[in-house]
Amino acid sequence: MDLTGPALRVAGLWGAWLLLMLFHVELGLMPLFHGASVEIESRVAPQQLPRIFLAMLVYFLIPVLALLLAIHAVSAPGGWSATAPWRAAQFWLSVVYSATNLVHLLADVRIPDARSDQILLMLVLTLVGLLLNLETWQWWQP
Numbered sequence: 001m002d003l004t005g006p007a008l009r010v011a012g013l014w015g016a017w018l019l020l021m022l023f024h025v026e027l028g029l030m031p032l033f034h035g036a037s038v039e040i041e042s043r044v045a046p047q048q049l050p051r052i053f054l055a056m057l058v059y060f061l062i063p064v065l066a067l068l069l070a071i072h073a074v075s076a077p078g079g080w081s082a083t084a085p086w087r088a089a090q091f092w093l094s095v096v097y098s099a100t101n102l103v104h105l106l107a108d109v110r111i112p113d114a115r116s117d118q119i120l121l122m123l124v125l126t127l128v129g130l131l132l133n134l135e136t137w138q139w140w141q142p
Contacts, residue, residue: 108122
């Protein structure tokens with residue numbers, strides 16, 4: 001059974017997800033280029049910021065790893081990265097990330113002065129995540 005097609009689609013969706021996440025951050029910072037503040041009220045103590053930044057870094061790096069593993073599975077379809085446990089890990093990881101995106105989307109919608117462009121981008125990001133759930137499920141269940 002050829003698993004390279006699904007692995008390639010999974011890699012492409014992880015790549016799209018990462019680009020959308022980066023654009024979400026970039027779009028959030030865009031007002032800086034027009035002299036507007038992007039500051040939000042924070043209740044986080046400054047000494048906790050390094051841990052938050054580390055958590056954000058890990059949150060971004062895990063999908064990069066998933067992307068690289070999917071690409072490895074494409075290049076070595078009989079290798080370890082294409083085995084059922086790794087495909088299952090891809091699925092469950094995509095579910096976790098979809099859940100976090102959905103929570104973020106719902107939080108954005110509830111903010112009274114939320115920017116509609118950010119909500120639209122989070123909606124697209126969530127939809128890509130759901131497509132990723134479907135593709136990783138199909139890849140895991142050949």
